[in-house]
Amino acid sequence: MSEVRPVPLNLRNSRILPIRFEYYEPTSLDEALELLDKLGEEAKVLAGGTDLIVKMKMRALEPKHLINLKRIPNLNYIVSDSESIRIGALTTWSDLEKSDIVKNELPALYDAVKAMGSLQIRNMATLGGNICNASPAADSAPPLLVYDAKVKVVSKQGVRVIPLTEFFLGPGVTALRSNEVLTEVVIDKHNVSVGSAFVKISRVATDLAIASAAVMIKLKDGILEDVKIALGSVAPTPVRAKSLEAALVGRPAKLEEVKQYLNLLEKDIKPIDDVRGTAWYRREVSKVLVYDAFLKALNRLGGCSL
Amino acid sequence: MKRVVRFKLNGEYVEAEVEPNELLINLLRDKLHLTGTKYVCGIGECGACTVLIDGKPVLSCITLAVDVNGKEVVTVEGVSKDGLTPVQEALMEEGAIQCGYCLPGFVVMGEYLLKERMEVSEEELREALRGNLCRCTGYVNIVKAFKKAFEKRGLKS
Ligand SMILES: Cc1cc2nc3c(=O)[nH]c(=O)nc-3n(C[C@H](O)[C@H](O)[C@H](O)COP(=O)(O)OP(=O)(O)OC[C@H]3O[C@@H](n4cnc5c(N)ncnc54)[C@H](O)[C@@H]3O)c2cc1C
Numbered sequence: 001m002s003e004v005r006p007v008p009l010n011l012r013n014s015r016i017l018p019i020r021f022e023y024y025e026p027t028s029l030d031e032a033l034e035l036l037d038k039l040g041e042e043a044k045v046l047a048g049g050t051d052l053i054v055k056m057k058m059r060a061l062e063p064k065h066l067i068n069l070k071r072i073p074n075l076n077y078i079v080s081d082s083e084s085i086r087i088g089a090l091t092t093w094s095d096l097e098k099s100d101i102v103k104n105e106l107p108a109l110y111d112a113v114k115a116m117g118s119l120q121i122r123n124m125a126t127l128g129g130n131i132c133n134a135s136p137a138a139d140s141a142p143p144l145l146v147y148d149a150k151v152k153v154v155s156k157q158g159v160r161v162i163p164l165t166e167f168f169l170g171p172g173v174t175a176l177r178s179n180e181v182l183t184e185v186v187i188d189k190h191n192v193s194v195g196s197a198f199v200k201i202s203r204v205a206t207d208l209a210i211a212s213a214a215v216m217i218k219l220k221d222g223i224l225e226d227v228k229i230a231l232g233s234v235a236p237t238p239v240r241a242k243s244l245e246a247a248l249v250g251r252p253a254k255l256e257e258v259k260q261y262l263n264l265l266e267k268d269i270k271p272i273d274d275v276r277g278t279a280w281y282r283r284e285v286s287k288v289l290v291y292d293a294f295l296k297a298l299n300r301l302g303g304c305s306l
Numbered sequence: 307m308k309r310v311v312r313f314k315l316n317g318e319y320v321e322a323e324v325e326p327n328e329l330l331i332n333l334l335r336d337k338l339h340l341t342g343t344k345y346v347c348g349i350g351e352c353g354a355c356t357v358l359i360d361g362k363p364v365l366s367c368i369t370l371a372v373d374v375n376g377k378e379v380v381t382v383e384g385v386s387k388d389g390l391t392p393v394q395e396a397l398m399e400e401g402a403i404q405c406g407y408c409l410p411g412f413v414v415m416g417e418y419l420l421k422e423r424m425e426v427s428e429e430e431l432r433e434a435l436r437g438n439l440c441r442c443t444g445y446v447n448i449v450k451a452f453k454k455a456f457e458k459r460g461l462k463s
Pocket residue numbers: 044045046047048049050051052053054069089090115116117118121124125126127128129130131132133137138139140176180181182183206207208209349350351
């Protein structure tokens with residue numbers, strides 16, 4: 001006889017998760033990696049839990065072992081030196097919000113923080129969790145993609161540094177192996193510019209994006225020397241808009257120019273219909289979002305010319 | 307396997323046995339009988355279950371009970387231990403209460419915001435409260451009450 005499963009609304013309505021699991025609280029990274037290595041595919045790591053606990057509640061995920069990372073010290077930091085900015089995986093969105101480094105040096109990420117969740121969610125949710133959950137709508141992804149961020153992942157076997165462009169493989173699917181933990185996001189300072197911005201459109205303030213876009217530009221004598229564009233919620237993963245980027249490099253930094261090439265976006269994205277919006281709407285609104293993000297980025301560089 | 311958690315709850319140390327799959331709201335409401343914290347959406351979207359953990363507002367419907375071991379938890383009962391809070395008083399004065407189910411969340415947020423001494427514009431206040439939903443949609447009076455409470459404390463709003 002097949003198992004009787006409660007309807008989703010009843011699952012939500014539970015103050016006890018409808019699955020049983022073993023719970024671990026490692027107090028060092030080594031201890032966590034040891035556990036992951038031993039327990040493998042059946043284990044999940046827990047950070048803020050804002051994605052994972054909801055999924056476990058809905059029985060979308062049923063891990064047999066849950067490894068809480070939050071008792072591990074030194075995974076929560078934001079540091080900046082002459083070469084790079086490094087952010088620990090357990091840094092919460094509230095920590096990002098309070099950081100002058102994020103506000104002043106990574107304005108697109110700061111925009112994303114302001115657009116993310118609620119105060120309560122930002123207090124709980126971590127940057128590492130947002131990346132590893134790998135939702136196409138993850139708000140940290142477009143900003144981190146335009147800054148060409150890399151992630152550091154660690155297992156008992158060693159360390160790998162993976163460009164974010166190669167980390168996202170599909171909805172909820174990443175390059176992370178079952179015995180690995182993401183420990184750090186690294187952004188090379190050559191890849192950042194104050195001329196960067198993120199914009200998002202969602203149904204209500206506290207919701208995932210219907211679509212989102214980030215832009216990073218560098219100018220030289222009024223010419224677009226470097227252009228990075230990334231979008232969320234318009235493809236199976238957060239994506240870079242490489243066709244549009246290629247067309248814009250070397251062009252004058254004018255919104256009219258940008259407008260001319262916006263249709264190229266259609267080559268770079270693969271939107272679908274879902275509860276939040278239709279593929280058609282996403283395709284059209286993507287162009288508006290990229291345009292708006294450009295405007296915002298240009299303004300941050302000291303003014304825009306039409 | 308059951309675990310024992312020890313934590314500070316509304317100023318007093320408590321100890322409880324919990325299962326790993328038990329959520330904090332279950333421990334608070336069903337075991338410790340603090341039923342002020344309300345359970346509504348169950349997936350972190352509505353803010354009715356907001357409590358303070360180590361001084362910060364978080365959602366008890368998606369927090370594991372085992373996770374509060376060694377921490378400090380304050381519920382709506384805790385913030386109003388010494389009588390009505392300025393936000394509670396203002397909510398009553400402004401007629402901001404309809405069904406009342408969302409209010410424990412708002413009251414906890416109010417205490418947090420007042421303590422943080424955030425000087426807030428109405429827009430910032432609405433931003434800070436965007437994770438608290440009132441399905442009677444009484445937002446106008448709720449925001450009025452918050453502004454009043456801030457003004458009473460001598461904070462700009
Ligand atoms: C009401 C609500 C509103 C939300 N709004 C937004 C929004 O506006 N924008 C947005 O982008 N997201 C939003 N989210 C989703 C979620 O809050 C974020 O994705 C958050 O950053 C996840 O982080 P976490 O620490 O809670 O991750 P968790 O839930 O703890 O983990 C998520 C996944 O990542 C894995 N994981 C976590 N940390 C690591 C690590 N260091 N190494 C390896 N694997 C790891 C976990 O095993 C799990 O599979 C919202 C969620 C809720 C409930």
